[in-house]
Every structure is written in C-alpha cells, then in structure tokens.
Amino acid sequence: MIMNDSNEKTTNKEKRNMGRAAGVVSFFTMISRVLGLVRDMVIASFFGATISADAFVVAFKIPNMLRRFTAEGSMTIAFIPVFTEYLQKKSKKEAFELARIILTLLSLLLALITVAGILLSPWIVRLIANGFGAEGPKYELTVLLTRITFPYIFLVSLVAFFMGVLNSLKHFAAPAAAPIFLNLGIIGATLLVAPHLSEPVIATAAGVLAGGVLQVLLQLPVVFKKGLSLMPMWQPGHPAVKRIGLLVLPALFGSAIYQLNQLTATLLASFLPGGSISWLYYSDRLVELPLGVFAIAISTAALPSLSRQAVEKEESAFIDTINHALKITFFITVPALIGLIVLGKPIIQLFFQRGAFDAFSRDMTAIALMYYALGLWAFSGVKIVVSAFYALQDTLTPVKVSVITFLSYLFLGMILMGPLKHGGLALALSLSSTINFILLVFLLKKKISSWKLTPIVISLARVILSGIIMGAGIYYLKFLFFPDNPDQGAFNLMIQVVVLVISGVIIYLLAAFLLRCRELNAFTGLIRKRL
Numbered sequence: 197m198i199m200n201d202s203n204e205k206t207t208n209k210e211k212r213n214m215g216r217a218a219g220v221v222s223f224f225t226m227i228s229r230v231l232g233l234v235r236d237m238v239i240a241s242f243f244g245a246t247i248s249a250d251a252f253v254v255a256f257k258i259p260n261m262l263r264r265f266t267a268e269g270s271m272t273i274a275f276i277p278v279f280t281e282y283l284q285k286k287s288k289k290e291a292f293e294l295a296r297i298i299l300t301l302l303s304l305l306l307a308l309i310t311v312a313g314i315l316l317s318p319w320i321v322r323l324i325a326n327g328f329g330a331e332g333p334k335y336e337l338t339v340l341l342t343r344i345t346f347p348y349i350f351l352v353s354l355v356a357f358f359m360g361v362l363n364s365l366k367h368f369a370a371p372a373a374a375p376i377f378l379n380l381g382i383i384g385a386t387l388l389v390a391p392h393l394s395e396p397v398i399a400t401a402a403g404v405l406a407g408g409v410l411q412v413l414l415q416l417p418v419v420f421k422k423g424l425s426l427m428p429m430w431q432p433g434h435p436a437v438k439r440i441g442l443l444v445l446p447a448l449f450g451s452a453i454y455q456l457n458q459l460t461a462t463l464l465a466s467f468l469p470g471g472s473i474s475w476l477y478y479s480d481r482l483v484e485l486p487l488g489v490f491a492i493a494i495s496t497a498a499l500p501s502l503s504r505q506a507v508e509k510e511e512s513a514f515i516d517t518i519n520h521a522l523k524i525t526f527f528i529t530v531p532a533l534i535g536l537i538v539l540g541k542p543i544i545q546l547f548f549q550r551g552a553f554d555a556f557s558r559d560m561t562a563i564a565l566m567y568y569a570l571g572l573w574a575f576s577g578v579k580i581v582v583s584a585f586y587a588l589q590d591t592l593t594p595v596k597v598s599v600i601t602f603l604s605y606l607f608l609g610m611i612l613m614g615p616l617k618h619g620g621l622a623l624a625l626s627l628s629s630t631i632n633f634i635l636l637v638f639l640l641k642k643k644i645s646s647w648k649l650t651p652i653v654i655s656l657a658r659v660i661l662s663g664i665i666m667g668a669g670i671y672y673l674k675f676l677f678f679p680d681n682p683d684q685g686a687f688n689l690m691i692q693v694v695v696l697v698i699s700g701v702i703i704y705l706l707a708a709f710l711l712r713c714r715e716l717n718a719f720t721g722l723i724r725k726r727l
Contacts, residue, residue: 221493224372229485231379236481237547238386239400244552247334248397249474254325254462255341256404259313259349274443276360277589278436280503283364288423294436295361296429301437302357303428306350313346325466325473337395344401351408352378358415361424364500370418372493374411381407443591460602461621464609471557472618478548479564479622482540483572486532491525491576495583502587514584515647518640521580523655526573527715530659531704533572534667539696540565541680546689555683563619571626574633581636593639601632655715662707669703670696 243249275298282291313320321338359371385403390396419426431437465472498521505514536543540562549558582594605628612620641647678692708716 220368221372221496222490224369224376225493228373228375228379231376231383232481233485233547235379235382235386236478237550238383240478240548240553241550242386242390242400242552243397244474244554244557246552247337247470248395250470251334251338251341252397252400253473253477254321254338255345255401257462258320258324258342259346259352259404274440274591275357276364276499277503277506277587278440278443279361280364280500281507282436284504284507292424293429293431294434295424296427297431297434297437298440299357299426300428300430301432302353306353310347310350313349314343317342317346324462337397341397341401344398345404348404348408351405351412355408355411355415358419362415362418362422363496364503365422366500367418367422368497370415372496374414377410377414378404378407381405381410443589460606460609461625464613464621465618468613468618468621471560475557475560475618476564476622478544478561479568482536482543482547482565483568483575486529486536487572487575490528490532491579494521494525495579498580499583499587502584506587506589511644511646514587515644518580518584518647519651521583522577522652523715525576525580526652526656526659527708527713529572529576530656531663531666531700533569534663535670535697535700536569536572537566538667538671538674539693539700540569542674542678542689542693542696546686546693550686560618564622567616567619567622567626569626570623571629574626574629577633578629578636581633581640584640585636588643590643593643594636597632597635597639600635601628604628604631655713658708658711658713659715662704662711662713665707666700666704670700673699 239249239252243252279291279294282294317339321335321342325338355371355374359374362368362371382400382403385399385406386396389399389402393399461476462473465476498517501517502514505517541558544558544561544565545555548561549555585591585594605624608624608627609621612624614620616623637649641649674692674696678696684692705716
C-alpha cells in the first residue's frame with residue numbers, strides 16, 4: 197500500500213505534466229490515425245472485402261498480436277516501473293546499463309521468434325484462420341503474406357522498447373510519431389507498387405516492412421541524444437533482470453490471454469460468410485481512432501507518473517492521477533461512442549465506400565461498428581486501470597482478470613455469432629471488456645482502500661447525460677437535413693459528416709457546461725495548449 201502523501205502543488209504539477217505528455221501523444225496519434233484511415237481507404241479501394249483483403253488482415257494481425265508478447269506488451273509492462281525506479285533511486289548511468297542489458301536479451305529473443313514465425317507460417321495460419329482451410333488460393337496467399345510481414349514484429353518491438361525508455365525520460369514525441377511512418381510505408385507501397393504486380397496485395401505486405409524500418413530509424417537520433425548506447429551488454433545475472441523476469445511472467449500470460457482473445461475472434465469470424473473478417477477490421481479501425489488518440493495517449497502519459505508516485509509512496513497523488521485520467525478519458529470517449537453509433541454509416545461511406553467496397557459492405561461494417569462502439573468506454577477505462585496495476589508492479593492481478601475476460605468473450609461470442617453473425621462477435625468483445633473494467637476497478641479498490649469511486653461515478657453520469665443530449669441532437673439534424681443516400685457524391689458526404697460532427701461537438705460542450713462537468717475545463721485547457 198502507498199503512503200506519505202505529496203502536497204497539492206506537486207499533484208497539480210504532475211497533472212500538468214501528464215496533460216502536456218498526453219497532448220503530445222494525442223497530437224501525433226491523431227495524425228497517425230488519420231493516415232491509418234487513409235491507409236484503410238486505400239486498401240478498401242484496392243481490395244474491398246475480397247480474399248486478398250481477408251488474407252492481408254490475417255497476415256498483418258499475426259505480428260501485430262505477437263508484439264504484445266515482446267517489447268510493446270509484457271516486456272515494457274515489466275521494464276518501465278523498474279527502469280523508473282532506477283532513475284529515481286539510483287543513477288541515470290545504472291538505469292541505462294539496465295536498458296542495454298534488456299535490449300540485448302530482447303533482440304536475441306526477437307530474432308528467434310522472427311525466424312520461427314517465418315518457418316512456421318503455414319501452421320500459424322491454420323491455427324488462426326482455420327476456416328480458410330489447409331490449402332487453396334486463400335490459404336496459400338495468407339501464408340505468403342504472413343511470411344512477408346512477420347519480421348515486422350522484430351522492428352516494432354524495438355520501437356516499443358525505445359518508447360518505454362523515452363517515455364520514462366519524459367520524451368513522448370518520437371515514439372508517438374512512429375506509427376505515422378508505418379502508414380506511409382503501406383500507403384506508398386500500395387499506391388506505387390501494387391498496380392505493377394500480378395498479386396497487388398504483396399506490395400501492401402512489403403509496405404509493412406518498409407514502415408517498420410522507418411519507425412526504428414525515427415527513434416535512433418533521440419535515443420542517442422539521450423545518451424543511451426546500443427552496444428550489446430550481456431549480463432543476464434543482473435539483479436534487475438530477475439525482478440523484471442518475475443514481473444514479466446504473469447504479464448506474458450496476460451498477453452497470451454489477450455492474444456488468445458484476438459485469435460478466437462479471427463477463428464470464429466473465419467467460419468462466417470466471406471468478408472466478415474474485413475468488416476470487423478474496418479469497423480475496429482474506426483473505433484481505434486478515439487481509443488488511440490485519447491485513451492491510449494492518456495494511459496501512456498500516466499504510466500511514468502504513476503510509476504514515480506508508486507516509488508515515492510505518494511498515495512494521494514497516485515489516486516488523484518487515476519481519477520483525473522479516468523474522468524478525462526470518459527469525457528472524451530463517451531460522446532465519441534455515441535457519435536460513432538449515430539453517424540456510423542455516413543462515416544464508413546465517406547472513408548471506405550469506393551472501388552471494391554460497396555454499399556453492402558458499408559452496411560455490414562456499420563453493424564460491427566455499432567456493437568464495437570458500445571464498449572469504447574470500457575476499452576478506454578481498462579487502459580488506465582491496468583496502468584495503475586503495472587505502476588504498482590502488480591502484473592498478476594490483470595492476468596487473473598484477463599482469464600475471466602477471455603472465457604466470457606468465448607462464451608458470449610459463440611452464443612451471439614449465431615443470431616448476429618459478425619455483429620455478435622463485436623458485441624461479445626464490448627460486453628467482455630465491460631466485465632474486464634468492472635473487475636479491475638473492484639480489485640484496485642481493494643488494493644487501495646482509500647480510493648473513492650463516487651467522484652468518478654458522478655462525473656461519468658454527467659458525461660453520459662451530455663452525450664445522450666448530443667446524440668439526440670445530431671440524430672435529429674441528420675434526419676432533418678441529411679437523409680441516408682448510399683450513392684451521394686464524396687464532397688456532399690464530406691460536408692454532411694463535417695457539419696454533423698461540428699454540431700455534435702458544440703451540443704456536447706454546451707450540455708457539459710450546463711451540467712457543470714469539471715472535465716470541460718481540463719479538456720479545453722488541453723486544446724488551448726496544443727493550439
């Protein structure tokens with residue numbers, strides 16, 4: 197349990213620092229997400245919801261999921277709190293030596309995983325997308341694309357490791373900007389190279405690797421400037437390695453459960469009608485926009501602060517950081533989920549409906565988007581609460597909860613995919629994520645008995661009411677001025693979406709002001725700083 201409260205001045209400074217960090221991460225993440233939408237628009241235009249699209253989605257998903265086992269997931273989770281402790285309690289030199297040791301071990305592990313993944317791609321595809329069969333054009337194409345994209349796990353895990361080091365040193369810009377270059381690599385390869393190949397989607401897969409190389413190159417100047425050497429340092433007996441190892445084991449298991457959840461979704465979707473995997477993918481990309489821009493940005497900024505407060509045993513400041521992070525996250529994600537539900541079809545039509553992506557694909561994607569959006573508040577809240585457990589160097593509790601979450605998803609998914617098809621899988625994820633969030637909050641409350649939930653509940657109630665008012669307003673405006681027209685031009689559709697989004701923002705902020713949502717001041721202050 198944390199003790200010895202810090203004073204209010206220190207707490208407010210920590211909030212401002214976290215706000216600035218979240219603003220930096222949000223800014224670059226916004227650019228990345230916009231480019232991600234452009235990337236998906238390009239892929240949708242070239243491949244629609246065809247065999248090529250499904251094959252690429254599965255192939256790209258494999259290294260993306262596995263990276264959570266390495267630096268971006270379990271290793272970073274275990275590394276950041278210990279690295280922060282070395283920075284606070286020991287010296288920068290000792291902290292950097294620890295970073296070099298971990299980087300050496302991590303690089304060897306990543307090299308082995310990459311080689312094994314390329315060799316075992318046929319069996320990996322059979323496991324993840326069993327519905328594709330064990331032979332035939334779709335299966336063979338997925339195996340080929342998997343082999344092309346698999347080395348990305350090595351590159352992106354190095355980027356994530358650098359992110360952990362730099363974030364602990366209060367540098368957030370370069371790591372947050374890294375995904376921009378992944379999107380540029382995929383977009384460039386698809387537009388410039390794909391038209392010249394007999395199998396165009398191969399170029400898109402190669403663009404993943406190009407983007408990964410660019411991501412690594414972006415980090416290196418900042419890493420060198422901070423004074424971190426990349427020369428290998430072999431000390432597996434270092435005392436901190438054992439500590440990180442003890443933390444990483446439950447985190448690895450937790451990552452395995454999370455990935456098993458993702459693999460189960462893909463496996464179940466592979467038995468549904470063709471295009472289901474792509475419909476889920478495109479809708480998930482839209483949900484990832486507010487999730488990545490705000491929730492992940494806030495949790496990324498909060499983890500170093502929470503880790504420092506845990507090391508210094510500042511219980512009051514620790515609780516205040518959690519409350520502040522959750523309140524501002526809900527203030528942003530609740531209206532976002534309502535907006536995605538009300539404006540789902542025109543948004544999907546604007547971004548994706550062109551080329552091989554037709555009106556039917558729009559409608560099917562909109563169904564998945566509606567069900568995914570229902571869980572956006574829970575997806576976001578989990579990011580914050582899990583960061584609190586990691587800061588306390590407790591990686592075991594989130595693992596226990598993730599096991600329950602996976603079982604609930606498996607149960608709900610198998611029940612709901614019958615009547616609701618791909619929409620049932622999206623709804624099952626939202627429901628299981630809600631269970632995940634509630635259990636994590638309950639267990640963190642037991643761990644920190646002085647943590648009071650009443651302020652969060654009151655804030656959430658006001659935010660929900662403001663969001664409902666906003667949703668009713670934009671629904672009425674849409675019904676009155678912008679009736680559904682799947683064949684309208686892109687310019688008119690863009691005007692429609694922009695007008696409705698701006699109207700929704702105005703209505704929501706006005707409602708929040710009238711309902712005295714205190715998070716409004718924090719949000720507007722963050723916007724002013726960024727401007």
